[in-house]
Amino acid sequence: MADLFPVGGPVPAEDVVDRAEFIEQVVTRLLDRHSVVLSAPRRLGKSSVAYEILRLLREEEDCYTAAVDLSTVSTVRDLAERLIAMTIASVAPGVRTALTARQGLGKLIRMPEVRAKMHDLELSFSLRPGEEQRPDELLDEAFSLPERVASREGRRFVILLDEFQSAAAIGGPALLAKMRGTFQVQRHTAFLFLGSQAGTIAQIFGNSSKPFFRFATMLDLPPVPDEAWRTYMRRRLAERRIAIDDAAIDAILAYTGGHPYDTMLVAYEAHLLARRSRQIDTKIVGAAYMEAEAHLNSIFEAELDALGSRGRVLLGRLARSEPLYADERASGTVDRALRDLVRQGVIRRIARGRYEFVEPMLARHMLG
Ligand SMILES: Nc1ncnc2c1ncn2[C@@H]1O[C@H](COP(=O)(O)OP(=O)(O)OP(=O)(O)O)[C@@H](O)[C@H]1O
Numbered sequence: 001m002a003d004l005f006p007v008g009g010p011v012p013a014e015d016v017v018d019r020a021e022f023i024e025q026v027v028t029r030l031l032d033r034h035s036v037v038l039s040a041p042r043r044l045g046k047s048s049v050a051y052e053i054l055r056l057l058r059e060e061e062d063c064y065t066a067a068v069d070l071s072t073v074s075t076v077r078d079l080a081e082r083l084i085a086m087t088i089a090s091v092a093p094g095v096r097t098a099l100t101a102r103q104g105l106g107k108l109i110r111m112p113e114v115r116a117k118m119h120d121l122e123l124s125f126s127l128r129p130g131e132e133q134r135p136d137e138l139l140d141e142a143f144s145l146p147e148r149v150a151s152r153e154g155r156r157f158v159i160l161l162d163e164f165q166s167a168a169a170i171g172g173p174a175l176l177a178k179m180r181g182t183f184q185v186q187r188h189t190a191f192l193f194l195g196s197q198a199g200t201i202a203q204i205f206g207n208s209s210k211p212f213f214r215f216a217t218m219l220d221l222p223p224v225p226d227e228a229w230r231t232y233m234r235r236r237l238a239e240r241r242i243a244i245d246d247a248a249i250d251a252i253l254a255y256t257g258g259h260p261y262d263t264m265l266v267a268y269e270a271h272l273l274a275r276r277s278r279q280i281d282t283k284i285v286g287a288a289y290m291e292a293e294a295h296l297n298s299i300f301e302a303e304l305d306a307l308g309s310r311g312r313v314l315l316g317r318l319a320r321s322e323p324l325y326a327d328e329r330a331s332g333t334v335d336r337a338l339r340d341l342v343r344q345g346v347i348r349r350i351a352r353g354r355y356e357f358v359e360p361m362l363a364r365h366m367l368g
């Protein structure tokens, strides 16, 4: 039986609640070779959506795909090697196991199925030890390989670059400039960029002095409607022969505000508490919320530490519905701090001078 209410990384297709329309829209754009930037705060479901998009592109559109999570890449060489390996894996699916076994690139391209598939693509980089290419040459190779494959076969290639805000830390402005320079002339390859720091991503793609200015269409991940959560929770719990009443579902959504990760977490805890009674009511939801809060405690504290004391003070005021501008003379400082919190994806602006928490459970944590 599939996992119930999975939490953590990207979730399987059947647990991606209510993203079908959005996913279809992005698939269409990518097939039309419009690159897309999807930026949203942490744990709202970017990667889940993106991996489902790649799956549909492969299965329904016969398109090649490759994905690299830039937050796990340390150097330019590492980025190049991973992109080449992922490109090869997409074209010659038999090599997937070799990839998960973390075989080096050299071994990978000597595999017979890779040779058969890539023979006329002229993998020009040297992979003999001691004869290594310079990292930037290898990167040129990595950036042009998907396009060469796709154009040879009259297919398309879609490349997912997750946690794209890490690009600057890997290779600085030079890497961003090289990416833009290479990507923009490609005719068979489109890119899906994900980022969790809306501010950094907007800077990379929306600042006219930066190389990625207007390279890709920026999309926001829409909220998951309550009705979609209701249907999903009822269906999943019914499969486990657990009943849930409407008031209990409302209570979960009131606690989490429909935040995807938090909703999954509270629903999961509620099901654990109802394993004997087979019935989730508002009392169980209250207890489940406390469990979830306890799990999130240290995550929230780490996030608050990273925001510094001014951010924490403002979040406290916002959580208690107190005026944000307590000291008139410091309004400029408050403005800046609020902008930072928006950029960091902790709060969102809903009207002039009015903000709300992206994650309602963090607001309750501030009160606790
Ligand atoms: N559409 C969804 N339906 C149900 N649960 C979701 C959905 N999107 C996200 N989740 C929940 O949130 C968790 C995190 O999702 P995911 O890793 O896709 O988010 P993310 O935005 O990429 O997060 P991060 O910023 O940490 O990379 C999932 O494991 C799942 O529990």
Ligand SMILES: [Mg+2]
Binding pocket: 046, 047, 048, 162
């Ligand atoms: Mg992610």
